[in-house]
């Protein structure tokens with residue numbers, strides 16, 4: 001049965017291939033997967049098994065709730081919690097074998113105390129700051145940590161940090177932050193290291209260390225086939241109405257689009273709006289595609305609907321139910337994020353739950 005719901009296609013083969021490509025690019029490192037926010041909105045329950053089949057053993061989530069969901073489905077993977085911990089989370093973290101990323105001295109103290117109480121070593125990642133100033137131990141915290149580490153019950157798996165501007169290839173702060181990381185990590189000479197997100201992987205092997213942590217590049221945002229990466233997402237919505245907009249007529253809320261030409265404009269309405277994460281700031285700006293031909297968005301995007309100008313499409317190709325490409329080979333996420341003045345991550349993680357999700361099965 002035809003449905004008016006937009007269809008979000010998620011190609012698991014592409015995600016698998018992106019992962020394989022990254023492992024080849026980082027031959028000397030292990031390649032983890034950042035699967036926070038339900039794999040950037042794409043569905044961890046379908047994607048994690050595919051990554052696991054490709055040999056991925058390390059998975060990063062944001063909080064322990066995401067960690068528990070992942071643990072319940074997968075017993076034999078390492079799950080790291082990026083947000084660290086609060087004192088009342090230690091029991092649940094150990095119960096589900098979740099490994100916290102400790103990013104200040106207070107968290108180190110809490111985890112050490114709990115380890116002492118249990119009389120066993122507890123695993124963790126220690127995060128230091130090299131410039132982001134968001135999470136990560138300051139030099140002072142790190143010094144305190146080093147002093148206390150001698151009698152520590154902690155099993156430090158990695159020392160890690162995160163760059164501020166890795167997606168900007170020529171930004172000199174990358175090199176400066178890399179040096180700061182190396183300088184601080186030297187204080188723990190026998191501990192494995194992790195610095196690179198997707199952007200930093202493409203800055204070169206000197207950024208890779210022992211474990212790289214891609215998210216974006218797995219799903220295929222921010223990078224393209226020139227980088228060996230393909231976008232795993234396509235989004236289409238069917239035309240549910242068409243209308244001949246006469247000269248002088250307007251379409252949509254507040255009449256921000258008026259047909260100022262002398263000819264009528266053929267409009268089509270598609271059932272996607274800002275409630276689906278299709279940003280209102282794309283109104284009257286972004287361009288979508290039908291059969292590879294541009295169809296501009298006209299008027300305000302409303303909660304559930306968007307209007308497009310389909311005058312350029314041959315009439316015999318237009319019918320109710322005809323699919324409009326919202327994200328795909330022509331309509332790139334980078335175009336949408338450009339029009340919406342945001343980044344590709346926000347477009348992807350905003351895509352709504354109302355879509356019909358179709359996963360191209362992994363072969």
Ligand SMILES: *Cc1c(COP(=O)(O)O)cnc(C)c1O
Pocket residue numbers: 034036082161162196197198199213214215216217
């Ligand atoms: C989200 C996140 C990543 C992944 O970043 P991408 O740019 O999506 O590759 C890596 N490391 C940390 C600490 C993160 O928070």
